[in-house]
Amino acid sequence: MAEVTFHHVKKAYGPVTVIPDLSLDIKAHELMVLVGPSGCGKSTALRMIAGLEEISGGEIEIGHRVVNDVPPKDRDIAMVFQSYALYPHMTVRENLEFGLKIRKTPKPEMDRLVNEAAQILGITEFLDRKPKQLSGGQRQRVALGRAIVRKPAVFLFDEPLSNLDAKLRVQMRAEISTLQRRLQTTTVYVTHDQVEAMTMGDRIAVMSKGELQQVGTPLEVYDRPANLFVASFIGTPPMSFIPATLADGGATVTASGFKMPVPQEFRAAAAGRDGTKVVLGIRPENIREASREGGGATVPVTVKVELAESLGHEVIVHGRIGDELVVAKVDSHRSPQIGDTIPLVIEADAAHLFDATTEKRLGS
Numbered sequence: 001m002a003e004v005t006f007h008h009v010k011k012a013y014g015p016v017t018v019i020p021d022l023s024l025d026i027k028a029h030e031l032m033v034l035v036g037p038s039g040c041g042k043s044t045a046l047r048m049i050a051g052l053e054e055i056s057g058g059e060i061e062i063g064h065r066v067v068n069d070v071p072p073k074d075r076d077i078a079m080v081f082q083s084y085a086l087y088p089h090m091t092v093r094e095n096l097e098f099g100l101k102i103r104k105t106p107k108p109e110m111d112r113l114v115n116e117a118a119q120i121l122g123i124t125e126f127l128d129r130k131p132k133q134l135s136g137g138q139r140q141r142v143a144l145g146r147a148i149v150r151k152p153a154v155f156l157f158d159e160p161l162s163n164l165d166a167k168l169r170v171q172m173r174a175e176i177s178t179l180q181r182r183l184q185t186t187t188v189y190v191t192h193d194q195v196e197a198m199t200m201g202d203r204i205a206v207m208s209k210g211e212l213q214q215v216g217t218p219l220e221v222y223d224r225p226a227n228l229f230v231a232s233f234i235g236t237p238p239m240s241f242i243p244a245t246l247a248d249g250g251a252t253v254t255a256s257g258f259k260m261p262v263p264q265e266f267r268a269a270a271a272g273r274d275g276t277k278v279v280l281g282i283r284p285e286n287i288r289e290a291s292r293e294g295g296g297a298t299v300p301v302t303v304k305v306e307l308a309e310s311l312g313h314e315v316i317v318h319g320r321i322g323d324e325l326v327v328a329k330v331d332s333h334r335s336p337q338i339g340d341t342i343p344l345v346i347e348a349d350a351a352h353l354f355d356a357t358t359e360k361r362l363g364s
């Protein structure tokens with residue numbers, strides 16, 4: 001089993017730098033998700049681990065071995081792509097055997113590995129079919145099978161579920177998580193989908209424009225986003241952002257429609273900083289009805305409803321406090337109508353503060 005380390009890795013295509021300086025430690029056995037919007041450099045980072053892209057600067061280590069100049073086939077990795085990349089003229093069994101044959105695996109060992117992988121993935125009954133006789137989900141299982149028969153030190157996944165419909169995606173992401181936990185193989189998993197990242201990652205690394213924004217467990221990143229980018233990218237419906245100013249010696253924060261005590265976490269950082277422009281971030285679940293149970297101090301606000309989306313068990317309310325747009329979650333038994341003004345509360349200590357200039361979490 002292997003750690004994967006990026007040490008000041010740079011990637012440029014000619015004059016264009018797409019990854020300026022990436023340092024990241026992926027621990028042995030963990031499932032690390034690289035997540036970020038399209039074009040932020042996730043695939044490039046993954047392909048550099050695989051050896052499919054040259055590294056322009058810095059070092060990548062797999063299992064404490066610098067692999068910058070090691071050809072892909074000698075890196076002991078297996079990669080799964082969105083496109084499955086199966087050989088259409090070969091049966092499922094032949095697809096699974098392909099990498100093993102190249103490595104001159106003896107036939108009995110090959111049969112054992114293929115049968116074991118097929119059983120784990122529930123594709124035994126399809127072993128004699130060609131890929132075109134399979135559904136998308138079955139094809140993706142074969143692609144997974146091709147990766148696991150090799151028993152590599154590292155799995156690399158590049159948006160492997162993007163071609164599947166929503167329901168199958170949910171099922172396959174659970175299957176991949178379970179499989180990874182069972183095999184304990186170090187895994188780097190790339191996706192643009194923050195729900196996939198949150199649900200699958202032991203840790204997630206959030207990227208934007210080639211730069212790492214934050215690394216942590218899903219809950220660490222959700223509860224303490226390091227900057228406005230991470231705060232807006234992780235969580236759905238997204239966090240609301242309200243321009244505000246520190247006042248009263250840094251004890252309160254004032255916005256256009258209301259004022260509230262500075263959340264506990266930020267008291268020390270805010271002290272004495274009257275007049276500092278901040279951005280107040282509040283997740284939808286932290287703007288709620290006063291009657292619903294919740295911890296800590298609350299601040300009453302009135303929300304003018306502009307849109308109400310019922311999800312059955314709850315209603316997502318898009319509305320305004322003063323001039324500011326916010327998203328709140330309310331119980332489904334009340335059905336707010338467009339134009340209604342409803343009384344809600346903000347859970348003060350669950351709010352986030354960001355420096356309006358640096359966009360960083362206040363005090364970090």
Ligand SMILES: Nc1ncnc2c1ncn2[C@@H]1O[C@H](COP(=O)(O)OP(=O)(O)O)[C@@H](O)[C@H]1O
Nearest residue numbers: 013016018036037038039040041042043044045
């Ligand atoms: N071969 C290439 N030549 C020039 N630019 C490239 C090449 N491949 C990718 N890029 C650029 O690198 C950036 C990162 O791409 P990529 O790693 O594919 O992003 P992601 O996987 O996060 O969507 C993008 O701006 C993309 O246009």
Ligand SMILES: [Mg+2]
Nearest residue numbers: 039042043044
């Ligand atoms: Mg990509």
